[in-house]
Amino acid sequence: MKFLASLALAGAAVAAPLTQRAGITDVDVLQFALVLEHLENVFYKGAIQKFSEADFAKAGFSDFYLRNLKFIAHDEESHVDLLEKGLTAAGSKPNQACTYSFPYTDVKSFVGLSGVLEGVGTSAYLGAAPAITSKDYLTIAGSILVTEAKHTSLQRYNLGQIAPENPYGTPLGPNEVFTLAAAFIKSCPAGNYALPFKAFPSLAAEIGTLPQVGQTHITAFSTKATVPAGAYLTFISGLDVTSVKATKDSKTGYYNAAVPESSFGQTYVVLTKADAKGVISDSNVIAGPAILEVCSGEPTLNFSDLK
Structure with missing residues (x-):
């Protein structure tokens, strides 16, 4: 086995490698998904605004990659819009975006972090699936999951990693995902929905x-x-x-x-x-x-x- 890289974000039984959390509602899942989509939306737009086409070219990334990156940012924006409309229709006030701090300093560190974040996003949707009771919501989550997986593959390929390294997606529970996401969140609006999740100590x-x-x-x-x-x-x-x-x-x-x-x-x-x-x-x-x-x-x- 060979390690290509190691990255920590501070903060199986084949049938069911993760336990289902009791008491989690569909609204909880959708609000949490919105938290993650807000994070990704701000993450991508911030980098696209910060770095020029010349910056990407100097770092070894093509115009075509940058074009794909803009599509990814548009995808995340669309996910935010869809989840906000869904929560509003369900009678729940959608979470607003928080204030974030992302530890990238240049194009290469941004792309490296984007690959990790997309992997976490894919794992989050897969891990949340057992907690969703509405078939309609499950279909929406599955549709977003497919897109997040496409993003993951694109970023892994451009990082020189094998895109389909694992034959299976990796489900991750909400508390584990919340632990990873919390590392990037500085503060959130006081009126945001209170999520029933906690962050574990960092590893x-x-x-x-x-x-x-x-x-x-x-x-x-x-x-x-x-x-x-x-x-x-x-x-x-x-x-x-x-x-x-x-x-x-x-x-x-x-x-x-x-x-x-x-x-x-x-x-x-x-x-x-x-x-x-x-x-x-x-x-x-x-x-x-x-x-x-x-x-x-x-x-x-x-x-x-x-x-």
């Missing part, structure tokens, strides 16, 4: 040496949270949830674990009290998620099904 992934394909990579994580003895680092990738016993480095204080062979592409890591046994429960989470970009070797194809 930071420490970038290690890039190993060769086939080597086991031991990666390290740091957190300010109180960690009980016997904790695990749990990797969420595609439909797979794998817990690995964490070992604490007495010198650095980092928690170490070998990255599972089942992790591919954008992978989320949470520190858990016990082995998750394929299902993430919020009560088991100590800190995180952190985000890793994990790359496997070349895929092996079985051609025996060809006639």
